Amino acid sequence: MRVKLTRRQILHGALLTGMGGGIIAASRRFPGPVEGIYDVVDAVNYSLHDLLLAGQPLVREYSRADVALNFPTSGVTSPRDERYQQLKANAFADWRFTLDGMVANPLELSLSELKSLPAQTQVTLHTCDEGWSAVGAWTGVRLSQLLQQALLQPGARYVVFHCMDTQSNGVPYYESIDLFAASHPQTILAYGLNGEDLPEQNGAPLRLRIETQIGYKHAKFVERVEVVDSLAHIGDGRGGWWEDVDRAVWYAGL
Ligand SMILES: Nc1nc2c(c(=O)[nH]1)N[C@H]1C(S)=C(S)[C@@H](COP(=O)(O)O)O[C@H]1N2
Ligand SMILES: [Mo]
Numbered sequence: 001m002r003v004k005l006t007r008r009q010i011l012h013g014a015l016l017t018g019m020g021g022g023i024i025a026a027s028r029r030f031p032g033p034v035e036g037i038y039d040v041v042d043a044v045n046y047s048l049h050d051l052l053l054a055g056q057p058l059v060r061e062y063s064r065a066d067v068a069l070n071f072p073t074s075g076v077t078s079p080r081d082e083r084y085q086q087l088k089a090n091a092f093a094d095w096r097f098t099l100d101g102m103v104a105n106p107l108e109l110s111l112s113e114l115k116s117l118p119a120q121t122q123v124t125l126h127t128c129d130e131g132w133s134a135v136g137a138w139t140g141v142r143l144s145q146l147l148q149q150a151l152l153q154p155g156a157r158y159v160v161f162h163c164m165d166t167q168s169n170g171v172p173y174y175e176s177i178d179l180f181a182a183s184h185p186q187t188i189l190a191y192g193l194n195g196e197d198l199p200e201q202n203g204a205p206l207r208l209r210i211e212t213q214i215g216y217k218h219a220k221f222v223e224r225v226e227v228v229d230s231l232a233h234i235g236d237g238r239g240g241w242w243e244d245v246d247r248a249v250w251y252a253g254l
Pocket of ligand 2: 074127128129130215216
């Protein structure tokens with residue numbers, strides 16, 4: 001059966017998702033054939049819920065005393081792109097974050113809208129494969145919360161981060177992770193470092209913190225998150241800028 005969705009039904013679906021998979025998972029198992037938005041939301045919610053409950057261990061959190069006074073930088077520290085510099089000049093007031101791709105309810109949010117969502121701060125160790133590590137206190141929004149709001153479509157498998165800094169080969173930085181890593185409770189899109197707005201060199205206005213993986217996965221200057229079913233059409237198909245130019249491993253778990 002095909003259903004045409006009204007905006008209201010989609011919003012209602014989003015609300016159900018937002019209420020958490022727990023209620024749905026507790027009350028019904030997969031009901032059989034998927035017949036409408038509620039079943040789709042149900043199925044997607046259910047698998048996301050399973051992922052969240054899969055017992056993903058949390059990474060260690062440090063004390064505030066361990067925080068590096070000057071958090072080091074790596075890669076691009078000031079995007080030369082004119083568009084980025086213009087957005088920065090206006091304190092990112094005209095910047096918009098988008099979440100699209102295989103979602104029923106694409107999101108478009110300003111920086112202040114992102115900051116008004118439930119936030120979390122985590123004091124964690126960043127490890128770069130070039131041989132340094134440092135502790136920072138990162139503040140941001142859980143990626144899983146944004147994905148739940150956006151209503152993943154069946155078949156969604158990966159989350160791609162599109163960045164605003166053009167790299168040496170003329171291509172903007174990009175990275176990707178799978179839905180399992182995306183649903184980790186410490187995977188956040190961060191807009192704050194050590195109680196301040198995220199500094200430019202560390203990825204302003206928004207960067208990924210994927211605490212279970214190594215430095216280059218932590219995409220800085222993120223402006224668009226795209227949900228896909230395959231990485232074949234992202235860059236050269238290996239899932240990230242370093243993966244494509246230098247054969248870095250895509251799964252970069254610590
Ligand atoms: N957009 C973008 N993201 C990026 C990079 C980059 O050059 N551009 N470098 C990566 C690398 S190799 C590391 S170690 C971290 C460094 O983050 P930091 O500069 O905040 O220390 O960002 C990662 N994310
Ligand atoms: Mo790195």
